[in-house]
Amino acid sequence: MKRPYYSLIPASLDFIASLCAWILFFYNRKQILHEETEAFGIALIANAAVIGVFWVGLNTLAGSYSDIFGKTRIKELFKGFNHTLIGVVIIFFTLLLDDQGVNEYHEYYKTFGAYFIIQFICTSISKIISFTYLREQISSGKIYFNTLLVGSGKAARKVYDELEKRKSTFGFSFVTYLPTSETSTDVCAPVLKSIGDLERINTVIHRCHIDRVMIALEKEEHDYLEQVLGALEGESVKTNIIPENYQLILGSVKVKLLSNLPLLEINQDLIPVWQKALKRLIDIVAALGVLIVGFPFLFVVGLLTKLSSKGPVFYKQERIGKDAKPFKIIKFRSMYMDSEKAGPALANDKDSRITPWGKIMRKTRLDEFPQFYNVLKGDMSLVGPRPERQFFIDQIMAQAPYYKHLHKVRPGITSMGQVKFGYAENVDEMVERLRYDILYIENMSLSLDFEIMLDTVLIMFQGRGK
Numbered sequence: 001m002k003r004p005y006y007s008l009i010p011a012s013l014d015f016i017a018s019l020c021a022w023i024l025f026f027y028n029r030k031q032i033l034h035e036e037t038e039a040f041g042i043a044l045i046a047n048a049a050v051i052g053v054f055w056v057g058l059n060t061l062a063g064s065y066s067d068i069f070g071k072t073r074i075k076e077l078f079k080g081f082n083h084t085l086i087g088v089v090i091i092f093f094t095l096l097l098d099d100q101g102v103n104e105y106h107e108y109y110k111t112f113g114a115y116f117i118i119q120f121i122c123t124s125i126s127k128i129i130s131f132t133y134l135r136e137q138i139s140s141g142k143i144y145f146n147t148l149l150v151g152s153g154k155a156a157r158k159v160y161d162e163l164e165k166r167k168s169t170f171g172f173s174f175v176t177y178l179p180t181s182e183t184s185t186d187v188c189a190p191v192l193k194s195i196g197d198l199e200r201i202n203t204v205i206h207r208c209h210i211d212r213v214m215i216a217l218e219k220e221e222h223d224y225l226e227q228v229l230g231a232l233e234g235e236s237v238k239t240n241i242i243p244e245n246y247q248l249i250l251g252s253v254k255v256k257l258l259s260n261l262p263l264l265e266i267n268q269d270l271i272p273v274w275q276k277a278l279k280r281l282i283d284i285v286a287a288l289g290v291l292i293v294g295f296p297f298l299f300v301v302g303l304l305t306k307l308s309s310k311g312p313v314f315y316k317q318e319r320i321g322k323d324a325k326p327f328k329i330i331k332f333r334s335m336y337m338d339s340e341k342a343g344p345a346l347a348n349d350k351d352s353r354i355t356p357w358g359k360i361m362r363k364t365r366l367d368e369f370p371q372f373y374n375v376l377k378g379d380m381s382l383v384g385p386r387p388e389r390q391f392f393i394d395q396i397m398a399q400a401p402y403y404k405h406l407h408k409v410r411p412g413i414t415s416m417g418q419v420k421f422g423y424a425e426n427v428d429e430m431v432e433r434l435r436y437d438i439l440y441i442e443n444m445s446l447s448l449d450f451e452i453m454l455d456t457v458l459i460m461f462q463g464r465g466k
Contacts, residue, residue: 006143007065010130011056014064017126018055021119022048028118032110051091055123058087067238069138069145069171073131074451077124084120088112138171145211147172148204148237149192150228152179156216157187159242163214164191175208180221198224201231216242270409271444279381279446287376290369301332301366308357311337314370319387324407327379329387332367334358344391348425365460371413383449384412385437388430395427396434406437409444414456416440416448 026044059065062083064076092112137143147163149156156177163172177192178201188194196204204210215228225241232239271279291298302313315333318326339353347354347362354362361367374380380387385406388396396403417436424430440448 006134006137007068009133010068010127011060011065013126013130014059014123015052015056017122018119019045019048019052021115021122022051024122025115025118028114029111032114033107054091055087055119058090059083068134069143070238071131072451073128074454075447076127076131078447080123080127081120084116084123088116088119091115135169139168141168144171144173146209147174147212147214148201148208148210149174149177149188149214149216150198150201151216151218151221152177152186152188152194153216153218153221154185154187155218155242156214157191159214159216160188160191172212172214175210176204178204180217180224198227198231201228202235205235205237210237213237213239214242215239270441275444275446279449282446282449283375283381286382287372290372291376294369298369301361301369304357305332305334305361309336309355318389319411320390320393320407321379321387322407322410324404326390327374327387329379330370330373332361332370334361334367344389346392346425347423365414365456368413375413379410381410381412383414383416383440383452384410385440386415386418387411392427392430396430399427400431400434402438403434405441406434409441414452416452419452419455419459 023040023044026048062079064079064083092115096111096115134143149160151159160174160177163170164174167173174192176195177188178196178198179186179188179194180198195208205213213232215225217224229239270276305313311333313333315331315335316328317331319329321327334355335347335351335353335358336355358367371380375382393403415437416439417433420436421429421433424433440452
């Protein structure tokens with residue numbers, strides 16, 4: 001349902017946060033400059049209110065209050081850092097640069113730094129509160145989005161099943177679907193009722209008060225895409241197109257004019273150089289921290305592993321990493337000895353090869369902790385596609401040759417595929433999970449890494465691993 005007033009919630013909280021931040025800064029500034037503290041009064045509140053309006057206006061121009069349901073807390077906090085820096089610079093040069101109370105130059109740095117920290121903390125708290133509230137409204141079903149599904153083949157049914165499963169997270173409420181005449185098998189009919197075809201898409205949108213349109217066409221139906229997008233032109237709905245895997249691996253595409261020819265140029269750079277360097281630095285610092293500070297904990301886990309069954313504490317296995325180079329991955333052993341006498345096999349929920357203690361480790365991901373040593377060596381990263389054995393890679397590539405796209409980056413201890421899909425129990429599930437890993441690679445960023453790491457921590461504490 002369209003409820004525009006929900007965007008007022010983050011704006012109102014940002015106003016209150018900015019107002020409070022200015023008042024706190026006002027008294028903090030008095031202490032920095034060793035001035036006599038003034039009494040709390042109407043003038044201070046009025047000035048703080050003006051500052052609050054400035055911050056709401058700045059955030060509005062930055063797009064912070066548009067499409068609020070499509071944002072994530074982590075990304076907004078990262079953006080909030082930049083917005084705060086810009087806003088504080090503006091206020092500093094407008095109001096504070098000619099401050100008569102400043103006697104020494106270094107006091108400017110102190111006042112600037114104090115206001116930046118106070119403003120960022122206050123607005124970060126407001127963002128967390130507003131996002132948490134809106135997520136709870138979606139989870140309870142008070143906020144939902146009437147959704148139209150375009151397509152009726154396997155791709156459309158897969159989208160329906162996935163989003164219905166996550167309805168309490170994203171709020172998609174499927175109302176109907178529109179099949180195409182090319183669909184050989186309509187697999188959406190058992191779960192949704194169709195009230196028309198593509199020719200009536202505009203009528204359906206208005207009659208059913210559609211908020212979201214999900215386009216999931218089969219390969220042979222792609223000729224309909226132009227027709228659908230043309231019909232949606234001018235409609236106040238948010239449109240999403242579910243791509244094929246081969247489309248995902250194209251990378252960032254931009255138009256380049258060569259002579260008189262417009263060419264699509266594919267950018268192979270996954271993330272900026274500075275983010276790549278910072279990502280590696282974070283890997284090293286985190287790995288050292290876990291291995292050094294967490295050594296007593298890891299020692300206890302290793303001891304329990306040794307006592308749980310006969311065999312070594314650690315299990316080493318060859319996996320394929322960045323640039324298709326093999327390396328030895330190290331884990332706490334979770335299976336009985338000689339579990340693969342009959343050849344390589346994937347684990348499953350009822351796998352008798354897994355020890356009782358191994359099941360606990362897998363559910364909490366404790367068996368993965370020795371891989372921080374792989375991270376320190378440079379074989380792996382904290383976040384990246386999970387590395388596989390060549391035996392299974394050969395089988396995956398028989399179905400999905402684009403799997404080699406994963407070798408463009410370091411494999412990770414955790415991944416989007418592992419968080420969103422989980423462990424794969426067969427090659428078909430590996431291919432299905434591949435979509436998430438490709439999405440990660442094409443959207444790589446530090447903020448996405450932090451989001452995946454937070455999801456991983458939740459899975460560990462909730463024991464939802466396998």
